[in-house]
Structures are given as C-alpha cells and as structure tokens.
Amino acid sequence: MTELFKKRINAIRTALCDKEAALITNEKNIGYFCGFFHSEGYFLVTEDKNFLFVDFRYIEAARQKAHGCEVICFHRLSEDLLRVLTENEVKSVKIEAESVTVAKLRFYREKLQSKGISVNDGNSLDREIAECRIIKDETELEKIRTAQKIAEKAYLEMLNFVKVGVTERELAARLEFLMKMNGAEDISFDLITITGKKTSLPHGVPSDAKIAEGDFFTCDFGTVYEGYHSDTTRTVAVGYATDEMREIYGTVLNAQLSALVAVREGAFAAEVDKTARKVIEDAGYGEYFGHATGHGVGLDIHEVPVVSYRSKEILKAGMIITDEPGIYLPGKFGVRIEDMLCVTADGYENFVSLPKELIIL
Structure with missing residues (x-):
C-alpha cells in the first residue's frame, strides 16, 4: 500500500x-x-x-x-x-x-x-x-465498484416503497438509511427523489410532495465507500405512462445508448456529448437538454473530465465518466437515465447493472 x-x-x-x-x-x-x-x-x-x-x-x-x-x-x-x-x-x-x-x-x-x-x-x-x-488505479476502481453495488442494492429495496401517497422526503430518508445499512459510509450528494412535475428540475429537492398515479419518479443517487463515490439515475413510472411519457423516455434512452457506443480510449469527450445531444435534437427536444452529458467521478462526485461540447479532453483508459442525457419539459415532467463508466482501451466497463427499459411500478 x-x-x-x-x-x-x-x-x-x-x-x-x-x-x-x-x-x-x-x-x-x-x-x-x-x-x-x-x-x-x-x-x-x-x-x-x-x-x-x-x-x-x-x-x-x-x-x-x-x-x-x-x-x-x-x-x-x-x-x-x-x-x-x-x-x-x-x-x-x-x-x-x-x-x-x-x-x-x-x-x-x-x-x-x-x-x-x-x-x-x-x-x-x-x-x-x-x-x-483523473486516471483511476485498480484499488480505486474496486472501491467505486463496491460503492455502486451498495447503492444499487439499496435502490432496489427502496423501489418497493415507491407507491401512490408516499412522499419524496420519505423515500430520500429511506434510501439513505438503506445505503448506510448496506455498508455505505455516506451518501454521495443530497439524494434526488422527485416525482410528477418536479422531475422537470434536473436537481430537484425532495419535499413533502406525494407520488400520484401516472407520475414519473426520478431517483439520482450514489454512495461513498472508503472515500470513493458512485452516481446513478433512473426514472420510473407509477401506475401507468402516457404516450408522451413513453416517447420522451424512449428518446432519452436512445441518446444514452448512443453515447455508450461513442465511449472508448482516444475518443473526444465532446464527441460523446455530441452523439447523445444529436439524438435529442433530432427528436425536436434539443432546447430541453441543457446540461452536459456527463462528468468524472471519484473522490469527488464531480471531477474531470467533463463530458460536454466545450470539453477538450481526450478519453483515456482508467477515466471514470457518467453518461446521463435528459429531457426536461417545464410544468410537465422530465426524464434522465445515468450510468457510470470506466473508459477502457476498446470501450468501457459499465459499473451500473440496473435495467434501463421503462419500468412501471
């Protein structure tokens, strides 16, 4: 050591x-x-x-x-x-x-x-x-993998409580409790557990708002293990999803999957962002995707490299990045899907094992 x-x-x-x-x-x-x-x-x-x-x-x-x-x-x-x-x-x-x-x-x-x-x-x-x-060694990668496993276990347990009438604040508290009971030393950031119209806020704050039938529920979550962070977002529907909800979800998912294909050693971070952004722009929702496609993760929840159109960074093996495009329709709803990746010589290792198809609880 x-x-x-x-x-x-x-x-x-x-x-x-x-x-x-x-x-x-x-x-x-x-x-x-x-x-x-x-x-x-x-x-x-x-x-x-x-x-x-x-x-x-x-x-x-x-x-x-x-x-x-x-x-x-x-x-x-x-x-x-x-x-x-x-x-x-x-x-x-x-x-x-x-x-x-x-x-x-x-x-x-x-x-x-x-x-x-x-x-x-x-x-x-x-x-x-x-x-x-910026380049993580194997000891760092193993800690990030462990943080992610803890986060996913807690998230899947928390989903059992995502029901009509439950408040956003209750779900945030329960998720943090489950993370720490499963071995997390801390949460990576203030957990985002938001529902309904608030899902159009990329960094919405949980409140006493209650889940209603037909809502999207967005959960952006992560844990800290031996100093290292994880970061994941999933969006699910409660009860049912309208055709518009399904269309937006499908567009975000296509953008997220397209960006994955672009990730590899030697690729420009800006090109990864461009790949995801083009899918959303071609679908007519470009103005509703206003943040970067991703960022680095490690000892801090936001590190270099930044995966945005402004970035000059060339991806290298051992870098950790997120892939998290989203569409946010003010007054309606929003969708974000986020994986956390380690860049490799021929692609990436995806630390996230959670399903990405639209889940209706």
Whole structure:
C-alpha cells in the first residue's frame, strides 16, 4: 500500500523546482496521497520527504492510517510548518489555489515570506493533482465498484416503497438509511427523489410532495465507500405512462445508448456529448437538454473530465465518466437515465447493472 502512495506522490514531486515544496490542504487530495482523510490535515511534499501535520485530536488516527510520510503533531501550525520548511531548505511553496481562502492565503504569505519563503498561488498544483487523480488505479476502481453495488442494492429495496401517497422526503430518508445499512459510509450528494412535475428540475429537492398515479419518479443517487463515490439515475413510472411519457423516455434512452457506443480510449469527450445531444435534437427536444452529458467521478462526485461540447479532453483508459442525457419539459415532467463508466482501451466497463427499459411500478 505504501508503494502505491509513493507512486502518487512522486507524480507531484517530479513537477517541483529546485528547493520547492507542495503544500496540500484539500481533504480529498490529502487522502489520495497518504490515505488519511481529514479536514484538519496539512500534507507537505518536499524534494525528498513527505510530512503530514495534524493536531492532537487526530494524531493517533493519522499514525495508523497515513502511509509514506512522517506524521507530525503540530501545536502552532505556523511554527511547526516553518521549522520543517527551514530544515529542508525550502525556498518556495506551491499551494492549491482552488482550495485556499483569501484569509488562508494571507496567512501563508505573512508567515512564509517573513522567513524568505515565497508562495506560489497559481493553479499549477491544482492542475498537477487533477492529472494524477483523473486516471483511476485498480484499488480505486474496486472501491467505486463496491460503492455502486451498495447503492444499487439499496435502490432496489427502496423501489418497493415507491407507491401512490408516499412522499419524496420519505423515500430520500429511506434510501439513505438503506445505503448506510448496506455498508455505505455516506451518501454521495443530497439524494434526488422527485416525482410528477418536479422531475422537470434536473436537481430537484425532495419535499413533502406525494407520488400520484401516472407520475414519473426520478431517483439520482450514489454512495461513498472508503472515500470513493458512485452516481446513478433512473426514472420510473407509477401506475401507468402516457404516450408522451413513453416517447420522451424512449428518446432519452436512445441518446444514452448512443453515447455508450461513442465511449472508448482516444475518443473526444465532446464527441460523446455530441452523439447523445444529436439524438435529442433530432427528436425536436434539443432546447430541453441543457446540461452536459456527463462528468468524472471519484473522490469527488464531480471531477474531470467533463463530458460536454466545450470539453477538450481526450478519453483515456482508467477515466471514470457518467453518461446521463435528459429531457426536461417545464410544468410537465422530465426524464434522465445515468450510468457510470470506466473508459477502457476498446470501450468501457459499465459499473451500473440496473435495467434501463421503462419500468412501471
């Protein structure tokens, strides 16, 4: 396990200049590079050493879980950090621009520059970390597979309670309970369990609205397992589906399946988006599909690459993406179908095993 973390750290170390260090404060990134996930940590990579700074509350856990680094219990971060930087003759520190507040940046500049250590607050470190994380190794893939299995088991159990008169909020609560009872450490995001006209809201919030006969019910759900997320959406009908509902569902399904065919190593992410979008546009519903076809998933629920017409990304084996086109008719209903995929040399591995044909409960 330690060798795995060393390999990840070395990818950052090779981008350091002479007498430069990288200070990583984003919780997800710290966990990625040493295995210890906690918001109170500070991870420092110098030219030849690695240090994890935590306070007394977390020192025991850090020493048990962190790999490939020296764990330091700090009393005053500024003093202990400065001591280590000075001992290692560091002259410049890269920080994560996307994760640092203005107040924290002011703190770094004040403390470090007083000792002749410059602060690099550009976004180069963010880009380097993103490039490391965008390709998942087998240990990461296995955690995502497990998260997906837990999510699917809970979803199928929850479907037994999708009935006329049940509220959206009740189904969200029940689904979260089932996920955690089946082994999830958390939910990936605020679960979307919406019905009726609210299904036209891509990110609708569950309320006390009740399911009615003839409604669509959209469930966008995911779990977290050992830090890694899953993400899936399914739309079902309750009681019956009108001809219009069936037409829209079929169009979204065709778009989703078409995008799957376009996924492979070497394909442009924008082309995958274009493939799905064309099906919906040709059916006359282009204006009702306003979001990207997909996004990356991993330690965060939304990561690079983005699968949209704006994307410049070329897909590579080991990238995780979603395929989730949708049609949203204001005041009527909406449909979204989402799978989560791992790009492979000749196509993809689909982590989702749930059926996609229209189900009427």
